[in-house]
Amino acid sequence: MSINFTLIIQMVVFLVVVLITMKKIWPVILGAMEEREKQIADGLAASDEADIALKKAQTEAEQIVNEAKDQAGTVRESATKMATKIKDQAKADAIAEKDRQLAAAVAEIEQESNRAKEDLRKQVSGIALAGAEKLLNKEVDSKVHADLLNDLVKEI
Amino acid sequence: MASGGIGGYIKHHLENNKLELVEGSTFWTVHVDSVIYTLITAVVFLGFFGYIAKNAKSGVPSKSQNFVEMIIKFVNEQVNDLFHYKSKVVAPLALSIFVWVFLMNFMDLVPVDLLPAAGMAVGIDYMRVVPSTDLNITFGMSFAVILLVMYYNFTKKGPVGYAKEYFGHPFEAKGPVGKILVLLPNTLLNTVETIAKPVSLGLRLFGNLYAGELIFMLIAVFTLGYGLEQLLSFGGIIMIIAQFLLGLMWALFHILIITLQAFIFMMLSVVYLAQSHDTGH
Numbered sequence: 001m002s003i004n005f006t007l008i009i010q011m012v013v014f015l016v017v018v019l020i021t022m023k024k025i026w027p028v029i030l031g032a033m034e035e036r037e038k039q040i041a042d043g044l045a046a047s048d049e050a051d052i053a054l055k056k057a058q059t060e061a062e063q064i065v066n067e068a069k070d071q072a073g074t075v076r077e078s079a080t081k082m083a084t085k086i087k088d089q090a091k092a093d094a095i096a097e098k099d100r101q102l103a104a105a106v107a108e109i110e111q112e113s114n115r116a117k118e119d120l121r122k123q124v125s126g127i128a129l130a131g132a133e134k135l136l137n138k139e140v141d142s143k144v145h146a147d148l149l150n151d152l153v154k155e156i
Numbered sequence: 157m158a159s160g161g162i163g164g165y166i167k168h169h170l171e172n173n174k175l176e177l178v179e180g181s182t183f184w185t186v187h188v189d190s191v192i193y194t195l196i197t198a199v200v201f202l203g204f205f206g207y208i209a210k211n212a213k214s215g216v217p218s219k220s221q222n223f224v225e226m227i228i229k230f231v232n233e234q235v236n237d238l239f240h241y242k243s244k245v246v247a248p249l250a251l252s253i254f255v256w257v258f259l260m261n262f263m264d265l266v267p268v269d270l271l272p273a274a275g276m277a278v279g280i281d282y283m284r285v286v287p288s289t290d291l292n293i294t295f296g297m298s299f300a301v302i303l304l305v306m307y308y309n310f311t312k313k314g315p316v317g318y319a320k321e322y323f324g325h326p327f328e329a330k331g332p333v334g335k336i337l338v339l340l341p342n343t344l345l346n347t348v349e350t351i352a353k354p355v356s357l358g359l360r361l362f363g364n365l366y367a368g369e370l371i372f373m374l375i376a377v378f379t380l381g382y383g384l385e386q387l388l389s390f391g392g393i394i395m396i397i398a399q400f401l402l403g404l405m406w407a408l409f410h411i412l413i414i415t416l417q418a419f420i421f422m423m424l425s426v427v428y429l430a431q432s433h434d435t436g437h
Contacts (some may be wrong), residue, residue, distance in 0.1 A: 002182050002185075003183075003291065003292060003295065004182060004183050004184070004185040004186070004187070004292060005177060005183060005184055005185060005186050006185075006186050006187040006190055006191060006290065006292035006293065006296070007292040007293075007295050007296045007299070008296070009186065009191055009296070010190075010191070010194060010292060010293050010295075010296025010297065010300075011296045011297075011299055011300045011303075013191075013194060013195065013198060013296075014252075014296060014297050014300045015300055017198050017201070017202065017252050017256060018245070018248060018249045018252045018300075020202055020206075021202070021205070021248040021249070021251055021252040022244060022245060022248035022249070024206055024209060025202070025205045025206055025209045025248065025251070026228070026247060026248035026251060027244075028209040028210075028212055029205075029208065029209050029212050029221075029224060029225060029228050030228060030232065031212075032212040032213060032214045032217075032225075033214075033225055033228070033229070035214035036214040036215070036217075039214060
């Protein structure tokens, strides 16, 4: 057991081994490890961001749904109003039509009855004239008595 | 198996495979077994980690990449705790020390006679398989670390700054007379410290692993030199059982030691390097 040249050899080999580790091993593996750490950190950050975005989207969706609900409510209300209005209008129209038709019918009836009266009157005056002719056995000059007859007709 | 009983067996196991570069010179000798096993462990370390680095992806890691990343993360945390300066060298150095020294120590868990016996079979007489039980190897690493420490002492603090720290600490004084008075004790203490650092760093690892290997050998000699007939006797069977249990216990305990020693070597190296970067004085 003595110190000899082996020591020098070992010193050189040691320094070479350290040099190789320094150049080829340590930075490569540590670099890969650090890169992975960064990737994981980025991934976590991205998932956090996505979480926030999701929450935002959920709030937005809720808001949109609420707005839609409000709008639907308004639409329904106005529709109901419109329906009522249309119904009322229809009712009013129907009543007006009824009144109009009624009035027309009444007027016609009146007209018919007036015409009938007129006919009746004419016939009565004819009958009266004929009766009178028969009664007098004499020709009555209708022209002479026309005024008289007309007065009579008016009285009937 | 070498003759000479228990003493001979252990002595044979503690003998390195030597190659004399210069005839008869103790210094110009190379422990071929130590060098080869450090190179094998270095290739295992660099090969495995290099393979993972080559195929490293930042996506979902494979199981082996995950394992390597676990070690790197552990080393990185330890370095960041102790070393607060920017350096491209210290963390990779800590990783190489931790894994490589662990692998060297791990050779201690290979059955103590397996590789030497295999070597004997192909004509290699001497073989020590645990490089960290060779003082040259542990000192080689600790001296290399201290060389780096010296380099950083000079480059980070500057020669003047380092000289001021060397001669002006730990005893501090004001005025020229005081400074001259503290010069001698400061120089003495810092010299001792500077020498003690690499020596203690190398000796700690060497001592722990050498003792561990020696205990494996002592467990191995339980049944040494027994014939088949003796081994199958009552006493022989007791010996085999005792050897197995002791070997198992020591191996399990040793897993802790080899990891701990690799860890301590790494931590102390980082501490020394951090001190060399510390310009606060």
